[in-house]
Amino acid sequence: MKDLTDRTALVVGASRGLGRGIAQAFAAAGAPVVAVARNETALAQLAATDPRLRTEVADATDAAMAGRFFDQYEPSIVVLVAGASPLMRPLHHQTWETFSANWHTDVQIAFHWLRESLLRPLSPGALVVVVSSGAALAGSPLSGGYAGAKATQRLISGYARDEADRAGLGITFTTVLPRLTPLTALGAPAVRAYAARGGQTEEAYLRQLGEPLTPERAGTALVDLARTDPAGISPGYLLTSAGLKELPQ
Template structure:
């Protein structure tokens, strides 16, 4: 059981026959399923009981339907994983709440600041993680919970499978050899450096709301947190 937890599937012809059997088996194994059928009526009761089932009434033979769904699911992938994970864990940590003095570290990405034009919704999802870490930090202070929340934004590194694939894609986009692009990135951030940085945070040796993480370690980001109102320059009036 639960062989497909944290996976997302699109099943066509899902309202009856073999397609329905496949869809139900995927749900039973923990997957989130987008069920595509001309008539989704037979699935409405099941969808009402299981929020992991999303119904799409469409003709799966239409190329436009395939293009639309594949683009949408690709774009939404990080929102349906990273953002949801961050939201639910932060919420439970505050509602419980954790013991006083607890520290929460949210792994975001440098793409939250620098963008990631080849990655669909990735950068937006990572920026949202940073926002949520800041919101949780504010709420912890408001409730006097003595729980600290920090977001860590690692820079792109070829030392991970995801980072290496991204670096290769950007090298191709720029029309430069992969090794040349790696040299432009400088000394890579390694898992060992990341581990040492998280230990430092967990030990309470740093206390900023957000950090950029590179091969040089943690660098605190601006004191103005994402959800904080910043003062306007002299002579500038706020428009409402």
């Protein structure tokens, strides 16, 4: 088990849901953690849970933020979880603005932070994890452009991995695709919408999904990934309550 006490983890989108669980898990594992989000109140509540957690209130879509925080904190672990909550409506009830929301947030965040990881670059041995969504594989007909945006996050993470390898930077990039869970502010409305679409109760729909992924389990999985030898880290993983499963390359 690799010691994380000297590896600063910067978690973008740490104020709620899986991001909060991931930030808390890294702090519990002994890593200094920088938790980044826009919600100052939620970040203050998070910081109160562990002295190893420090917070930064920022908009991750701001192109200058990645460079600023990389210079200030020199992280060796970067986890990108931030994104917009999609409007849960079928295609013909979307507008272009609602349909494209995740392209202007999730994809833009991944682009800025992956780009800066390569430009700076981060130190050899650094790990950058883009938390995408299982919707990137299965689609999501009630969430506009969400599935496509999450698939694009996976693609550009792969591009960054290739560029790092070509330049011999020693930086590992990977994508984690969590399965839909009702235990987050993002997942709960999706569960309601898909249950209603299928004429099911939420309870019946959830039984189909199996044991839900918790923020705590997500945090444990990401900590385990950070402790893995970089040579053994796959370009992509599906994340369920059972943990990480490598995706076919």
